[in-house]
Amino acid sequence: MTIQTQIPSCTWNRPIGLGWDKPYTVRYASNVDDGPWHGMPLGGFGAGCIGRSSRGDFNFWHIDGGEHVFKNVPACQFSVFESGNNATQAYALCTQPPADGSLKSWQWYQNISIDNSQNIGTYHALYPRSWFVYENVLQTQLTCEQFSPIWANNYQETSYPVAVFLWKAHNPTHAPITISIMLTWENMTGWFTNALKSPEVKFRDDGSPVYEYRPYWGESAGNYNWLAEDNQYVGCVLGQVSRGETVEEGDGSWCIATLKDPRVEIFHHSRFNAVGNGEDVWQSFSQDGSLPNYQDESPADENTRLGAAVAVRFTLQPGETLEVPFVLSWDFPVTEFAQGVKYYRRYTDFFGCNGENAWQIATHALKEYQNWRSHIQSWQAPILNREDLPDWFKMALFNELYDLTSGGTLWSAATEIDPVGQFAVLECLDYRWYESLDVRLYGSFALLMLFPELEKAVIRAFARAIPENDDRTRIIGYYLVINAESPMAFRKVAGATPHDLGAPNEHVWQQTNYTAYQDCNQWKDLGCDFVLQVYRDFLLTGGDDVEFLADCWDGIVLTLDYLKKFDLDGDSIPENSGAPDQTFDDWRLNGVSAYCGGLWLAALESAIAICDILQDIRDTQTQKSIYQSWLQQGKPIYQEKLWNGKYYRLDSESGSDVVMADQLCGQFYARLLGLPDIVPSDRALLALNTIYDACFLKFYDGQFGAANGVLPDGSPENPKATHPLEVWTGINFGLAAFLTQMDMKQEAMQLTQAVVEQIYNNGLQFRTPEAITPAGTFRASVYLRAMAIWAIYLVISSATK
Template identity: 60%
Template sequence: MQNQSTSPQIPDCTWQRPIGLGWKTPYTVRYPSNLDDGPWHGMPLGGFGAGCIGRSHRGDFNLWHVDSGEHIFQSIPACQFSLFEQVGDQSQAYALSTEPPKDGSLSTWQWYPTVERNREAKEAEGIQNSKLKTQNSKLKTPSPSTGTYHALYPRSWFVYENVFQANLTCEQFSPILPDNYQETSYPVAIFEWTAHNPTDQPITLSLMLTWQNMVGWFTNASKSPEVKLRDDGSPVYEYQPRLGESTGNVNRWVNEGARVGIVMEKAKATMGDRQPSEGDGQWAILVGDPQSGIAVQPPANIEVFYQTRWNPTGDGSEVWRTFAKTGALLNQANATAAESGEQIATAIAVRFTLQPGETQRIPFTLSWDFPVMEFAQGVEYFKRYTDFFDRSGKNAWAIAHTALEHYQTWQQQIQSWQQPILDKPLPNWFKMALFNELYILTDGGTVWSAATAKDPVGQFAVLECIDYRWYESLDVRLYGSFGLLMLFPELEKSVIRAFARAIPTSDDRTRIIGYYMTIGADSPMAVRKTAGATPHDLGAPNEHVWEKTNYTSYQDCNLWKDLSCDFVLQVYRAFLLTDPTDIGFLQECWAAISQTMHYLKRFDKNFDGIPENSGAPDQTFDDWKLQGISAYCGGLWLAALEAAIAIGRILAEQTADIRLLTSLSNDIGNFQLWLEQASLLYQEKLWNGQYYRIDSDSDSDIVMTDQLCGQFYARLLHLPDIVPCDRAQSALRTVYDACFVKFNQYLKSGNFTQHFTTVQQARLAEQQTLDTANQFKTQNAKLNISSPPIGAANGVRPDGTPENPNSTHPLEVWIGINFGLAAFMAQMGMEDEALAIAHAVVQQIYDNGLQFRTPEAITPSGTFRASHYLRAMAIWAVYGVLAGEL
């Protein structure tokens, strides 16, 4: 065991919350059918596409994204760290979660106290109240908290205070390493515990990790679930995991020389010699010595105890009786398989003594090996990490041991990546959100397949969100893929290649469109995918990701006017901003670029150079009707034409093939002609002297927040401006004044609902109690904004009022769109305004229980829509512009 003289260095810009402290008025879901797991979310652990787990700031493990693309949120109480402490003849032991099981299990365990439980929660807990009072009476120093949770993805920390006499910190992380396409895929979590004795007498501590054998739980029992339309018009299917089905599960104590730990799996008699299917595999836990880099071979001052089999549905006394008394376990290696209806768990503990002033660090590694992801029945892929281990589903031990050998190097690599950004003169709240919004790359139902000759780093995809469960929605990732682009460029290119391959394909199956159901109208039957149309998404977990595209049926995506443009811009972005020598990437995408731009031009019904919006919602704001030429889609069209011309010219310079040159020349000529037509028309039809009208045919005076997304992309990609700079500045100032300043003033006026005022007052009082609001006051005062604004609405009238108080998308605050707007403002020299908008939405997320489940939209009435949403990673565009990296 290694002596250390210092405590872990936790950056000062983490998201922080007292352990176990809840929210009086967290945001709640807007539509009852949408996902609302409540605010107890912590940073996820696990590699990209390997499945992930989550541990909240209560200390409980409660997020289980182990089955690719599927979501389970519930606390598994037996999955838990516990600590025993003895000082002199006094001892105490706690499971390190503030949330006792609600089903009465593990009733003999003592649960970690929190002083800040509100009275209502205590009364609801009934008999548990008396236990909490007893626990709290033991506290020698009254405190508003018993510790603090910190998170700065991919690291998080628990700092325990005022309960134990030892100082105790747990650092949790997985090896998420930029531009690393190996370790970033590993299904492993590291928990490095640092214990320090600040007293003048010895302290004996024992750390125990208990874990339930959940092998076989994470697969859909319904292999062909029926797809239905939810009340919001979105397609949905029922996921039926096999939770609790543990028949044949077995736990093995492993002692291989210097390596000791526990493997959880199925008995060989149950598996036979068959290859693993989805849900088959192992879990493993190891403890180790960071100094030697190997698992613990106990020296004289360290004792390792184990109990491989106990009942997690009982009172827990099998392990708690001995652990709470001495910090020991019974050292029973029982490999009896679970019978029908039985569940089993395992436990391992490390006991050691700290002399006065001594510090010790103890790492635990937790791994899981479920190598197969199955989409539709029989559609199976191996996960990326199987390229570095084998595909047998028997590598949890090897993965955990690898982590034990390398975790300190991984720690240093993460710090080396983050520190230059942390050293930049940016606000702490911004740095905090910048890293934490990357959580979606782990948490977002992520799939990452094993490598092939065609895809040398595998294929990759992240869900739009859990409610809209389809992959890599192209209109969303126009904003939300900046983190992937900047940190994992090869994964970004793999996604773009998948879209390029999908564009020429067709799928003639027809279906109804959900939007019409929501407005009470008859739906036309729409073809799923038209050849040449850029698909909206890369498919869903219940079909065949990457092959069957356009899963969403809320709108007919073949009619959308932004998707083709989004594709072309993202191709050129990936080329220009990652490796501008990768001509092969452009060559792979060119045929799709040409085909989809010609496809979109078909919607230019009057041949004036710009495809018209149809009046039905036919772009990313898919509840918002645009008619005729629109500022949003028209601007993207102009920028995409410029990008396509630039790509064509690059390719023309690289080839001597006459036929290819002729084809390129024809396309470039067409695109140039369309651009010249469209540029003049865009100004003529939409510029009103102050900002760009939302569209040409509706006579609306609404100010659209994202009216000039095309101009942002043109500048980002070093293309000619699509609008004059002075007009862009005027439009941005109007957006800021109307959609942000005046909209938030309107919300606080008597013209809005009393409910909003009540909710916001309660939230502000809570924020001031935690002293978090002070981070944001300076910026708001500088810009003369009353605190706290909720962000910029998608579209309001110039005075900040709604055109239609009952509209949906215009009055929502979209987190990713706000970050996109902030990036554009920073690009145009409006850095103060950019930071004001960015921190408004950051405050709403991280002060109101939306952390690590960032939604697409929030509303003035304290509701949200579509949690775990991809678009919010657009904060990396803000950083890229501010830091001069984009």
Template identity: 65%
Template sequence: MTASPPPAIPTCAWTRPIGQGWEAPYTVRYASNLDDGPFHGMPLGGFGAGCVGRSHRGDFNLWHIDGGEHVFQTIPGCQFSVFEHQGDRHQAYALSTEPAADGTLSAWNWYPGVGSLDSGVGSLQGSRPLNTYHALYPRSWLQYRQPFQAQLTCEQFSPIWAHNYQESSYPVAVFLWTAHNPTDAPVTLSLMLSWQNLVGWFTNSLASPEVQVRDDGSPVYDYQPPLGDSEGNFAEWRQEGALAGCVMQRQRQGAEPQEGEGEWAIATEAAEDCEVFFHTRWNPAGDGAGLWQSFATDGTLPNVDDARPASSGEQVGSAIALRFTLAPGETRQIPFTLAWDFPVTEFAKGVVYYRRYTDFFDRSGRNGWAIATTALRQYTDWQRQIQAWQQPICDRSDLPDWFKMALFNELYDLTDGATLWSAATEDNPVGQFAVVECLDYRWYESLDVRLYGSFAPLLLFPELDKAVLRAFARAIPAEDSRLRKIGYYFTQGQDSPDVPRKVANATPHDLGAPNEHPWERTNYTSYQDCNLWKDLGSDFVLQVYRDFVMTGSNDTAFLADCFPAVVAALDYLKTFDLDGDGIPENSGAPDQTFDDWRMQGVSAYCGGLWIAALEAAIALTQPILDMDSAPLKALATNALPRWKHWLEQSRAIYHEALWNGQYYRLDTGSGSDVVMADQLCGQFYARLLGLTDVVPEAAARSALKTVYDTCFLKFHDGQFGAANGLRPDGSPINPNDTHPLEVWTGINFGIAAFLLQMNHRDEALRLTEAVVHQIYDNGLQFRTPEAITATGTFRASHYLRAMAIWAVYYYLE
């Protein structure tokens, strides 16, 4: 416990009154889509370590503890509480504005959220109410000014900052309380952290869940965690000098931990002039009176150290409390830490990986106390590292606060995107990494989506981004001949043909799903036959070249790992050039990232990516030819002439076939006059990487202006962002269309980056701001969707592509 001034919360943090809801939050477009409601807060925990989420109601409600799986529900016994005594008055509150609906812990006094429901304060502007939540990932704050006499602030964070490949993997959260006494009389406070023993709850009780097809044609499987099964759970009190806490465990059958086996730990640091209290075995499933009566009376706990395992049907929890007195005008800081150690992630039965943090602790699953106390010893350094990373951006007067807020907060997906980060191996020196496309489409690192969405890991954690691309490079030559049905036909009321899951040398769409074997069994999605997609091969080549160039053009080991797959990907994609004109044709089925949108013949989107990818591949041959590797040199020497020939052919027809004098037509075969918002993604990438323009600059500027005017300004006066595709007068091609009439958050950030690339700063910021306000003003924070509509609906929450806002920052920088 240290004396300290009240914390300075960055003015650009997202702010909302504690407990305040929304009159009309966005709701899902399709009933089958995930909609956990708007009470989402910043997630806590390291990448791939599992995470927990605490909302601005004060409740812990998001649990991504099992690798790749999602549980969203409030567990009332996991809670901070405050006791305060001054003069003849005392009061105590559990700091959540949402008591359990089933009456659990009914004896507790739940926080009223004073002033939170009638303040009328918006989330991005206006004066701040008394009791507020703030978030600037990886930090968030809850400020309490009423009804307490003391002023309380809880800053919560995990040790995540750019280019940190160690602590960013730790399964730990720090809760740094600042207590200030603004009155002229002493105030006695007690802070309690209670935690239900959740060991054993987060694993799938179905060993081989059956894969089914949802109503939108996407594959899904059932996840049934044994929530509430606490038989054998117990806890122990630990104290080492000033460090004190509880370690929650479970009786085990074997020496090596299985998935779901491990520990939770809560800990604090007590100064000499404060008192620490504890209870290792209270009942979080009853009315909670036994624990609460003691705490609410005088801020104490009965100091019960009872390690008896829970019997069948019994629930157990632990709690620690610190009591101290503040003199008039005094300010103190009190740290609490929450750690969890579940080292094993099991995908399909028997497919086991250890998590990255086990490279720094061991794999026993008995490191809860070690991790919690490491945090107590190092949190001040962690806090400085985070501030040193964020402050230069926060201090920039040329960037608006709403942008700085969204820039950091959109990184939440690196923590809660069902994230995997495996232990290091000789072949994977920083481990393997993966984030799902979203929680509705729960397969990893969709290559088309990460074309924009991977700018965040590239700029902040480039070795993780390269690890993902290495996994794709290994997957491209692989083959999986098992046959399956395609969901798109199901949505059209048609019978699906049987198609192979993965054709050799086809670039896979994704790196698999958590119920099979991520990184090894690819192409999990079966909505479309991804072997036929016309953008994936180009996407892979461009991302390889991007990561090579934008990290210094000197990582020849990365290039050597990926170059054979570059050759294979382009050769395979060229097989779809059925007329031999140099450009692969779209088939008429949705066969690219807009997988509900038909394109026929040469398309502006896929054709432009193809030309940019050929330019990138040709540029890659020079460093390959400079390497001391005869096989790679031979591969490059052989590929270079045909790539140059294909490029010459493609350039001869692309502009002439698609340019209509104002913008590039959707394709050559459909006859559509739609203005496609992302028509020149290939041109954006070519300029990003210093390659020759795909199209003449004047044409690019004209097309970009048309996109801005038509898809953004004419779409509900620019309130929502740019729709994917409208006719030149702003009308829809078909009012019942799906993708063309949706605003895709990540695509919009990509277009904003393109506008900046072409020196249209005002337009780029206006477009970006419209999308940011839709997310953060309508209950979509920390669950940013792929798509929003003008009717207040969304689709595909927790979406990877939205991290494309870092491409906007790249050009603003």
């Protein structure tokens, strides 16, 4: 008999501890490359999160909002003891012993006692759940299911800083087996805040602004642990001696806890040396699965690092099964951006702001975890049960949501003006600023479909920012890269739609346009992206939230007027300037471009539709007339200047013959929103077939996905070009959504599968990059745009209704 773990068939899975022969590596040495050992993140949106890889180590620490730490903490670990059939063994359940020489007395879960051809278990992930299934080492059939309470349209539990570890043990033998499971955790309170309160901003070799993040890693003076217990639960709280009357970033507590059960014995050790040899917990645990029930609340000195341990021991009779829950919670209520700019996290609306509630969060999780898991299953079931969707697509659809947890996510406490708080996800780990509007044109479909109120909160933040002016000047990083003198550019021009909502070292939501790679005030797509997302969010969330449209109306008028100023020849389509002035910000476009021009026309159609909806509460008819005249003049110009009989030319002035993969993004959006076509349908279909053939099939035989821009025969126009010859994951998923929309679902799935396999077969799981190349390199990991895979699902679902 095998244990029934109820693991869906469509998980991403990998043998525990199995490495990668040749994982993708970074294209630019300065980019973040943590290596392939990434697992599904745990933790609620904006609460901080952790990650545990398929070798069993906890190594991903996004506890400080917007800041990234990737480092194994050996004392944060599960271990198992087993005794039965005259054999005893104990393992820390990670296949990689500590590199620093700590915990030498522990036996690590390596493939040492069985034939090398056998797996020692399998890791599975289907966000927000993951599983470790241990095989061929223990006599017990043992599985650990991990999850946090995340499901669609849930604006409370989804914010909680908690992870549930549900252990299921089954005895398949004919004799009793005693099992003990131990969770150890290091007290990392106080570590996760920047020791540099005003870090200097510099330009990296790729022209991106960066600053140093220096956490108080390993500095544990004043930390102490204590036993917490009531009539139902027992655990250890890992906190610190209070450092002042107010709670600062980094202040708070951790908790590890479990459920009392008459069938189990619970042991504890509240203070062991987390970087010693580990004998203080391992000696007793490896002997009989116990701990000495040692309690010591002495604070650590400056040379001490503390761990705490909780173990649960039980005996299984032949054929018996038992489930044992453990919970890890944390309570770090403050996120600080620039020094003195502080926000409380969303979960504090439900647990308070004093940083002392890790125990309350943990015990609440132990009470509710079965309900939480049921909610997750009910949310996922309609998709998992669809027979028309292949398993690899279901796998990627859910797993790409990881970014909502681990993308440096912010979710602030509620206010009167923001009743569900403010929300933001980083563009990526290398471009560390929030909610880049051009990227989220595709990347926000997941948030829109699953958490629409958070999506609207982001768009409202952009609407508030459009009228603002920031006349500080700065150099532009692009010119440093091409070794040219940089002009001085204003940070943010009133009326321009900002590129992003700011960065973790300033004041997110208030100080926008953090990126300085290009002068985003000159971009020709951002204003269009804003208008399209406003109307999309209104229409696809029921079409009845007129207040949302009204909140965004002034921003729509301002940004379209601002963009029209770039129409230098009066043909009612703004021209690209020759500098990279749109989302492909290394790619020069000249004159009317297929990409930006199409977005402009679709944005005008959206604005006209919004005028009709708001006409009873706003004076919109003047604007409607203006937008109609621009649209009437611009549509034929777009055809005249760009259509070449097979596809739309890159632009009207460069003379390029490149086939651009995303040339008809505007047409995709127009059709998605039920607006009139931007281009004739037959031309759109012919262009799509040309794109599919040139950019996908003829680009390395379709192995990698569609390149951004190649010649019709699939060859590069310029072999040294950057963006045109990259495969952008999110653009590919957006293109696949367009293919699906145009009744080319088979082609869409072939394209999507190629990209998904590159990501999930080559060590890029849970850090999906913006770009991959046929050379096996990537750029910009943990990228927002890849959640565009939900656009494919939206179009499929719309077609089947």
